[in-house]
Amino acid sequence: MAVQSAVEARFRQRVKKQRDRRDWSQADVAKMLGDKGIKGIYPTTIAKIESGERAVRIDEAAALADLFEVSLDALLGRKHNSQVDELAYLLRLLRDTARDSSQQVGATMETIREQLEELPKEFVGADVLQRVGMDTWSTHLYAALEALIRLETLSEKLLRREQGRPELSEEATMDLEVREDEAQS
Numbered sequence: 001m002a003v004q005s006a007v008e009a010r011f012r013q014r015v016k017k018q019r020d021r022r023d024w025s026q027a028d029v030a031k032m033l034g035d036k037g038i039k040g041i042y043p044t045t046i047a048k049i050e051s052g053e054r055a056v057r058i059d060e061a062a063a064l065a066d067l068f069e070v071s072l073d074a075l076l077g078r079k080h081n082s083q084v085d086e087l088a089y090l091l092r093l094l095r096d097t098a099r100d101s102s103q104q105v106g107a108t109m110e111t112i113r114e115q116l117e118e119l120p121k122e123f124v125g126a127d128v129l130q131r132v133g134m135d136t137w138s139t140h141l142y143a144a145l146e147a148l149i150r151l152e153t154l155s156e157k158l159l160r161r162e163q164g165r166p167e168l169s170e171e172a173t174m175d176l177e178v179r180e181d182e183a184q185s
Contacts, residue, residue: 008052010077011061016050018068018075026050029067038063091159095152102148109141 019029026046033041038060048054056064065072070089116133119126 007076008055011056011075012050012052014075014077015046015064015068018064018070019046019050022068029064032067033060033063036063036067088159088162091155091162095155095159098148098152098155102145102152105141105145105148109137109145112137112141 019026024032025043027043029046030041030043041060045054049056049060061075062072065075068075068089069092112133116130116137119130
């Protein structure tokens with residue numbers, strides 16, 4: 001029974017850790033599990049699972065692993081693939097954050113460019129403001145966009161290598177090349 005308790009304790013800790021890492025509330029997790037077809041899950045259910053007041057059913061455990069994009073072994077704290085799963089999760093998180101950030105920087109660049117172009121020519125100081133704005137746009141924001149795209153590309157390549165798929169598919173490679181070309185234009 002002591003072995004089972006240690007496994008359960010590791011599971012509870014890892015569920016909470018995975019939930020906290022994503023900034024999801026217990027209500028968020030309960031809703032997502034419900035959306036996956038797991039019945040009878042409420043925020044209080046997640047709280048009880050995390051605290052050990054309630055045992056987790058096998059379908060719930062599997063759904064939690066799917067939700068967190070880790071193996072059930074990783075949630076159970078089993079050593080076999082848990083480090084690989086954790087690394088894969090961190091690489092996915094880094095890739096997705098870089099992708100989201102590059103999209104935000106790109107949108108910011110476009111907004112600044114549009115606003116600078118709308119400044120009336122007769123406005124005293126418009127030329128200085130446009131020069132400083134375009135310098136900021138081209139020097140800092142463009143460099144940030146390029147760096148984020150490189151970070152996304154590298155994290156994707158490393159993720160694929162860790163998953164035993166070192167080569168990007170032709171479609172994924174073209175998508176990354178298009179994104180790099182868009183950043184440079």
